[in-house]
Amino acid sequence: MTKRQLIINPGSTSTKIAVYEDENQIFEKTIRHSTDEISKYKKISEQFEYRKSLILEELKINKIELNSLSSVVGRGGLLKPIEGGTYKVNDEMVSDLRAGVTGEHASNLGGLISRSIADEVNVPAFIVDPVVVDEMQEVSRISGHPDFERISIWHALNQKAVARRAAVEKFGKKYEDMNFVVAHLGGGISVGAHRKGKAIDVNNALNGEGPFSPERSGSLPVGQIIKACFNKEFTQEEINKMVVGKGGLTAYLGTNSAQEVSKLADGGNKKAELIYTAMSYQVAKAIGEYAVVLDGDVDAIIITGGIAYDKKFVDMISKKVSFIAEVIAYPGEDELLALAQGGLRVLNGVEDAKVY
C-alpha cells in the first residue's frame, strides 16, 4: 500500500515542507523567515506555534488532510551525539529537544512539530540523520585544550544525501567507495571531509567554527571574544547572538538573505561585494583544509545548500579550489527526499526505527 508522509524541515532561515507518496513528491513549499520575524523570539522553542501554524495553514490551503498520513518525518535536532539512521520520536527525545540538551537550533523543532502533528492523527513521527550525527575520527576531536572537545553539529542529512547522489550519478560507485569534500551553504555553513562513507571531520556549523554564514560568525579571533565577554558591555545572550543568529551577513549587512546580498553586490554596493567575496573566500579556505584531512585524495568537491543556487558564488569558490578536484554543484538540498526515504524504510519494514 502507498505510504503518504508529511516531511518537515526547519532550518535557521526557512521551514521546508513536503508530502511524499512513497518516493514521489506530491507537494513542496519553502517558507522563508526574515531576520526581523525570527528575532522576535528569544528561544528557538518559542517558535514552535509560529512554525507549526504556518505548516498547518499550507496543508489546509493545499487540501492535504492530516488523516491521510502514514507518518510525519522531521529533521532531527540537537540531541545527544548519535549514529545516523531513522529514529522514532519518543518521549525522551521530545524532552531533550524541549530542553535543548546540546543547544538551540531550528532543527529541534523538526522532531517536536512532527510528533505533535503525528499525535493528532495517531501515526508515528520519525527523525532521520539529525544534525548531531557523529562520525569524527579520534584525532579530529582534539581542540587545542583538554577542557574543550571538538564536536560535530552539521548538515549531516544533506551532506550525506548529496554525497550518495554524486557517487552514483557522477562516478557510478557507492558513497562508501569515495572520498569527498562537501560544503553545505545554508543559514549555517558546514564543510566536511567524507572518507569512504564517513564524515571523519567537519566544522561545527553552530558554535563558532568554520566559515561565517548568512546568520553566524564562524570562527572569531578568540582573544577579542574573551575581552568582549568580560568588559561588561555585552550580556552572555548578546554574545551568543553575535555568534549564532546575528553574526555573519546579518551582522555586516542586516540581512540573512545571501540572495539579497548577491543582488546588492551586483548593483555596485562595495561593502556587500567585499563581505560576499569574504564568505566565498572562507568557504574555499575550509575546503582546502578538509582536502588536507583526506591527504589530498579527493574524488570531488561538492557544493550544496541554498547559496549554491548563486552561480557567481560557486564560481568564486571553484576558482580557488578546482586545483584540488572537480567541483560539483548541487544547489538546494536533497533533505526532503532523504527524510521521506528514511521514514519509508521503517514503514515498509526494510529497517527498524532506532531507539533514542
Ligand SMILES: Nc1ncnc2c1ncn2[C@@H]1O[C@H](COP(=O)(O)OP(=O)(O)O)[C@@H](O)[C@H]1O
Ligand atoms: N538564488 C540564490 N542566490 C543566492 N542565495 C540564495 C539563493 N537562493 C537561496 N539563497 C540563500 O540561501 C540561504 C538559505 O539556504 P538554505 O539552505 O535554504 O538554508 P536553511 O535551510 O539553513 O534555512 C539564504 O541566505 C538564501 O538567501
Ligand SMILES: CCCC(=O)OP(=O)(O)O
Ligand atoms: C545545526 C547545524 C546545521 C545548520 O546549521 O542548519 P541551518 O543551515 O539550517 O541552520
